[in-house]
Amino acid sequence: MKDMLAARLPRARGCSLLALGALVALLIGFMRVVWRLAHLETRHRWAPVPPAPDMAGGPAIPKVIHQMYQSEQLPAQWRNGSAAWKQLHPDYRYVLWTDASLRELIAAEYPQMLALYDGYPHATQRWDASRYAILHHHGGLYADLDLRPVRRVDGLLRGQHALLPHTPNIGLTNALMASTPRHPFFGELLRQLPAYARAPFGLSKHSKVLMSTGSTYVWAVFLRWAEARSRPPPVRVLPHAGPSRAATPRHGAQDASHDVPNLITAEDWGKCSVCVTPAVGGVSRSAFAHGPGSSWHSWDSAVVLWAFCNLELLVAVAAAAAVRLVLGRPLRQAIVAGGSVVVVGVVHRVLALNLLETFIARPLIWLIMT
Numbered sequence: 001m002k003d004m005l006a007a008r009l010p011r012a013r014g015c016s017l018l019a020l021g022a023l024v025a026l027l028i029g030f031m032r033v034v035w036r037l038a039h040l041e042t043r044h045r046w047a048p049v050p051p052a053p054d055m056a057g058g059p060a061i062p063k064v065i066h067q068m069y070q071s072e073q074l075p076a077q078w079r080n081g082s083a084a085w086k087q088l089h090p091d092y093r094y095v096l097w098t099d100a101s102l103r104e105l106i107a108a109e110y111p112q113m114l115a116l117y118d119g120y121p122h123a124t125q126r127w128d129a130s131r132y133a134i135l136h137h138h139g140g141l142y143a144d145l146d147l148r149p150v151r152r153v154d155g156l157l158r159g160q161h162a163l164l165p166h167t168p169n170i171g172l173t174n175a176l177m178a179s180t181p182r183h184p185f186f187g188e189l190l191r192q193l194p195a196y197a198r199a200p201f202g203l204s205k206h207s208k209v210l211m212s213t214g215s216t217y218v219w220a221v222f223l224r225w226a227e228a229r230s231r232p233p234p235v236r237v238l239p240h241a242g243p244s245r246a247a248t249p250r251h252g253a254q255d256a257s258h259d260v261p262n263l264i265t266a267e268d269w270g271k272c273s274v275c276v277t278p279a280v281g282g283v284s285r286s287a288f289a290h291g292p293g294s295s296w297h298s299w300d301s302a303v304v305l306w307a308f309c310n311l312e313l314l315v316a317v318a319a320a321a322a323v324r325l326v327l328g329r330p331l332r333q334a335i336v337a338g339g340s341v342v343v344v345g346v347v348h349r350v351l352a353l354n355l356l357e358t359f360i361a362r363p364l365i366w367l368i369m370t
Contacts, residue, residue: 171219
C-alpha cells in the first residue's frame with residue numbers, strides 16, 4: 001500500500017502543477033485582454049483642439065443637432081431640454097426625428113437593412129439603428145432627449161471627425177454621438193447590425209438591446225474596428241461622468257470650451273448649477289446635464305442597474321456569506337463584511353475605478369461579443 005501511495009504522489013503533484021500552470025496561463029491571457037481594451041480606448045481619448053486660422057470655417061462635424069421621439073409632440077419632461085439645444089445653438093439646424101421619418105430614412109437611403117429594421121422585436125433597437133443611419137447619412141450631433149446642454153458644444157466638436165462618450169456602464173454610450181457625414185465607423189456600425197442581431201445575447205430585453213444595437217454593441221464594434229486598423233479615421237472617446245482632470249489647453253488662457261466634456265449621470269434638471277461650475281485647479285465639469293430618462297428600461301434593467309449601483313453592498317454580502325460557510329462566526333462575519341465595504345468604497349471613490357467592470361465585466365463581455 002505504501003508503495004502504491006508513493007508511486008501516486010509524484011503523479012498527483014504533476015497534475016497539480018499542470019493545473020496551476022494552466023490557471024496562470026489563463027490569468028495572463030485574461031489580463032492581456034484587460035490591458036488591450038484599456039489601451040485601445042486610451043489611444044483614442046478625446047483632447048481639445050484650439051481655434052486656428054485654418055479652421056475658420058468651423059468644425060468638420062456639421063452644425064446639426066439630431067434628436068428623436070415617437071411623434072413631434074414631446075412629453076413635458078423633455079421639452080426644456082429640446083429648447084435648451086435650440087437656445088444655446090441658434091446657428092445650428094435642429095431636427096426632431098419621429099418614428100415615421102426614421103423609417104423613411106432607412107427605406108430611402110439604406111433599403112438593404114429595411115427588413116432587419118422592421119423585424120426588430122423592440123422599438124429601442126430600431127431607435128438605436130436609426131441614430132447610426134442619421135449620423136452616417138447627414139452627420140452632426142445626436143443627443144438623447146434626457147441630455148440637456150448647459151453650454152455650447154463648439155469646443156467639443158472643433159476639429160473632430162467622430163465622437164463617442166465613455167461610460168462606466170460597460171464601455172461606450174450612444175446617448176450622445178457626433179460625426180462627419182459618411183464616416184466609415186458609422187458605416188461599420190450599420191454593416192455589423194445583421195451579424196449581431198442573429199447572435200443569442202442574454203436572456204432578457206436589457207442585455208439583448210445593449211448587445212445587438214445599443215451602447216455595448218457600439219463599444220464592441222468600435223474596439224474591433226480600431227484594433228483592425230493601424231491608422232483608422234479619427235474617432236475620439238470622451239471621458240465619462242463626473243468631475244475629471246481636464247486636458248490643459250495647448251494655447252492661450254483657459255477657455256470654457258476646452259473643458260473635458262464628460263457626462264454627468266444621475267443629475268436632474270434642478271442640479272444643473274453643478275454642470276456650469278468653471279474649471280478650477282484643472283478640474284472641469286460636464287457640458288451636459290442628465291435628466292429623467294431610461295424610457296426603454298424594463299424590470300431586468302432595474303435589477304442590473306441596482307446591482308451596478310450597489311456594488312459595495314453585494315461584495316459585503318458575498319464576503320459575509322463566504323465567512324459564514326467557512327467559519328460560521330458572526331463576529332468575523334461582521335468584520336469581513338465591514339472591511340469589504342470600506343475597501344471597495346475606497347478603491348471606487350479614490351481611484352475612480354470600478355473593479356468589477358474593469359477586470360471582470362468588460363473583458364467577459366468583450367470575449368462573448370467577439
